[in-house]
Amino acid sequence: MTTILENFFKLKENKTxxxxxxxxxxxxxxxxxxxxxxxxxxxxxxxxxxGGLFTATAIICVVGTxxxxxxxxxxYAIAPGMGLNAFFAFVVADIVGWQTALFLLFIQGLVFMxxxxxxxxxxxxxAIPRNMKLSIGVGVGLFITHIxxxxxxxxxxxxxxxxxxxxxxSLTVLLFLIGCIVMVILIKRGFKSGIFLGMALVYVxxxxxxxxxxxxxxxxxxxxxxDAIISLPPSISTVSLVTNWQDVSFVGVSIFTIxxxxxxxxxxxxxxxxxxxxxVSERAGxxxxxxxxPRVGAALFSDASTTALAAVVGTSTSTTYxxxxxxxxAGGRTGLTSLVxxxxxxxxxxxxxxxxxxxxxxxxxxxxxVGLYMVSMVRKIDxxxxxxxxxxxxxxxxxxxxxxxxxxxVFGVISYVLLKLLLGKAKEVxxxxxxxxxxxxxxxxxxx
Numbered sequence: 001m002t003t004i005l006e007n008f009f010k011l012k013e014n015k016t017x018x019x020x021x022x023x024x025x026x027x028x029x030x031x032x033x034x035x036x037x038x039x040x041x042x043x044x045x046x047x048x049x050x051g052g053l054f055t056a057t058a059i060i061c062v063v064g065t066x067x068x069x070x071x072x073x074x075x076y077a078i079a080p081g082m083g084l085n086a087f088f089a090f091v092v093a094d095i096v097g098w099q100t101a102l103f104l105l106f107i108q109g110l111v112f113m114x115x116x117x118x119x120x121x122x123x124x125x126x127a128i129p130r131n132m133k134l135s136i137g138v139g140v141g142l143f144i145t146h147i148x149x150x151x152x153x154x155x156x157x158x159x160x161x162x163x164x165x166x167x168x169x170s171l172t173v174l175l176f177l178i179g180c181i182v183m184v185i186l187i188k189r190g191f192k193s194g195i196f197l198g199m200a201l202v203y204v205x206x207x208x209x210x211x212x213x214x215x216x217x218x219x220x221x222x223x224x225x226x227d228a229i230i231s232l233p234p235s236i237s238t239v240s241l242v243t244n245w246q247d248v249s250f251v252g253v254s255i256f257t258i259x260x261x262x263x264x265x266x267x268x269x270x271x272x273x274x275x276x277x278x279x280v281s282e283r284a285g286x287x288x289x290x291x292x293x294p295r296v297g298a299a300l301f302s303d304a305s306t307t308a309l310a311a312v313v314g315t316s317t318s319t320t321y322x323x324x325x326x327x328x329x330a331g332g333r334t335g336l337t338s339l340v341x342x343x344x345x346x347x348x349x350x351x352x353x354x355x356x357x358x359x360x361x362x363x364x365x366x367x368x369x370v371g372l373y374m375v376s377m378v379r380k381i382d383x384x385x386x387x388x389x390x391x392x393x394x395x396x397x398x399x400x401x402x403x404x405x406x407x408x409x410v411f412g413v414i415s416y417v418l419l420k421l422l423l424g425k426a427k428e429v430x431x432x433x434x435x436x437x438x439x440x441x442x443x444x445x446x447x448x
Contacts, residue, residue, distance in 0.1 A: 009334040010071060016333045021075075021165045024332025025340025027196040028077050029348075030358060031366045032323035034151075035061065035079045036348060043316060046093035046101070051234030056315040058233065058349045064306035065342040066319050068335065072298035075327050075337035076280065078306050081195040081272060081319035082147075088316035092261055099247035102311045106241060108265040109308025115270075116230060116304040119297060127391065127432035130291040133278045134381045134414055135392035139399035139408045140279030140322055141374025148398040152176035152358035172220050172361040175202050179365030187369070195330050195366045205373030221359055228353040239314030260446065267443060268406055269317050273303050275405040276320045282375045284328045322405075325370045387423050391416035410440040 003019055011017060040053035045361050057080055064078025093101040128136075149155035158164035166173055179202040186194030188269040189430075205409070209215035209226045217223040237243045250258065281293050288294065306347050378396070383389040390413045399408035417437040420429045 006308055008390065009336045011334060011336070014333040016331060018115065018336065020331040020335035021334060022326040022340050023193040023196055024026075024075060024330040024337040025344065027193070027330040027366070027407040028075070028324055028327030028332070028337060028367060029341045029344040030196065030199055030319075031363050032077060032321050033345075033348065033358060034360060034363060035082070035321075036345075036352065037126045038082070039080045039085055039315065043089050043427065045100075046089040046098040048098050048314070049234075049238035049278040050236035052236045052240070052314055054352070055233040055325035056236045056310075056313040056343055056350065058345055059236070059313050060226050060306060060310050060315055060318050061345040062342050062349075064307060065338050065345065067250055068299065068320070070335060070341060072295050072297055073335035074276070074286070074293075074295070075284075075332035075334060076299065076304060076324040077321045077327070077338055077341045078318050079321050080310060080316045081269070081321075084268060084272065084319060085316040087268060088265075092265065095257065096253055097160075097247070097249065099241070099244045100240070100249055100253075101261075102241040102244070103248045103261050103312065105265060105317060106308055106311035108262050108269070108317075109304065109311060111150055111262070111266055112269065112304035112307055113160065113301065114170055115298065116301040123432055124291050126227075126290075127294075127418070127430040127436075128274075128278065128291075128413075129388070129433075131382055131388045131392055132395060132416060133282055133287070134289055134377050135395040135412065136275050136399075136405075136409065137279040137282040137377045138375050138381070139369040139396045140276060140405060141283075141377070142400040143403070143405060144322055144325065144367045144374065145371030146403070148364040148371065149368070152364035153361070153401060154364075170220070171361070172206075173208055176364050178202065178205070179362065180368055183365050183369045195369060198369075199358075199362050199366055202365065203358055206362065207357075207361060210394075221361075222357070224357045224359060226353045228356050230351060231353050233349045233352070235312050239313060241311050244314075263316060267439065269307060270318060270404045273300065274321050275409050276322050279374060279405075280320075280322065280325045280328060282377060283325060283365075284333070323367070325374060326366045329370050387416075387419040387425065390419060410443065413437050414440050 005018055006012060036054060036057055039057045043053050044050045061079045068074060068076045068078055088101060092104065104129045104414055137177050153166040153170060154176055156164055156166040158396035179198050182201055183194050186197055203224065206215055210217065221345065245395040277293065281287050286293055303318065303320055310316065310318045381392050394415055395412035398411050399405055402408065413433060415437050417429055417433055
């Protein structure tokens with residue numbers, strides 16, 4: 001079995017082993033497993049059944065990540081996208097209803113697949129200048145760090161300054177800080193599984209604190225002690241497009257609204273996926289000397305086809321997850337990492353009571369440490385040429401502040417093209433960048 005895995009995923013060629021890939025897959029899984037709880041919470045605001053949403057979310061995580069493992073052979077995981085799910089629930093579903101929103105998502109997924117097969121998305125990936133690819137990686141790193149801080153309660157909402165420090169006397173914040181320090185020490189000592197071991201230690205400390213009465217469920221968060229071992233996943237019939245087809249309706253909805261919603265869904269997912277792929281690929285060293293990603297077409301197709309399936313089973317747009325960077329940092333270099341992650345999501349469907357107790361403050365340190373690694377790419381950006389530096393700066397700063405990979409890319413691309421034109425360097429800009437800039441301007445003018 002080991003020989004088959006080594007030959008299929010070319011482990012020796014990628015300077016990795018089965019054990020390293022397994023640990024990397026575990027790391028990615030535990031860093032992003034929160035989506036099984038968070039995605040149903042967000043989409044249920046649109047009137048969808050949380051139980052069905054849990055199972056639908058898990059199915060997409062399994063199928064999408066499995067496709068990435070076997071087709072593209074990269075250590076990337078796919079799941080319903082954060083931000084994308086909020087847009088689906090609070091914008092699209094609010095306008096046309098969640099059943100019709102799923103139908104529009106299905107159409108968008110099919111269009112996405114066609115564009116992927118036509119290599120349009122691959123052209124977009126290759127046309128983005130190297131400086132901007134680097135800045136996207138840095139921006140994604142800051143974005144990941146911001147998410148980690150929020151998940152741990154280290155950074156919280158503030159009425160006066162929008163964001164501020166959380167309660168530094170909180171037990172969960174203390175455990176989060178311990179996790180950060182432990183991970184850094186383990187990584188410095190050369191432990192490939194430092195991130196995973198750090199998360200496991202924080203969880204164990206939290207569970208011990210609950211047994212001692214220091215961690216109080218309902219005060220510090222939910223209980224860290226599972227109340228069951230096995231739980232069959234709920235049926236997706238309550239949320240699936242197939243079983244709710246009769247409720248799809250366009251009565252009172254203009255054709256302009258329908259087309260614009262499909263285009264916005266298409267646009268947001270496209271730039272979110274491309275931005276994430278660039279960010280994690282640059283950090284992992286997967287990009288070649290020209291800044292291109294080998295087998296990028298297979299990676300983009302895996303993502304696109306999963307989006308169409310997401311609508312069928314009953315959840316929002318899927319995307320390549322930035323949390324994949326945690327597994328890459330743990331040593332993952334091939335699709336075997338993704339294969340392990342997909343397998344763990346299968347397990348999670350039936351043993352969710354156990355996996356559900358892994359708290360956000362245990363996974364948050366992993367996001368912060370990975371953010372540190374990704375931000376280090378800022379050293380490679382050319383800041384001497386302001387026509388390159390300013391767009392890169394906008395990408396870096398807007399992603400975490402706007403809480404959006406896509407918004408950072410929008411302003412980065414527009415400013416890049418505009419500056420090159422005004423400085424007489426129009427020939428340095430590819431036609432794809434001009435096209436992207438035009439589309440991004442239209443997005444700002446007509447957001448929905």
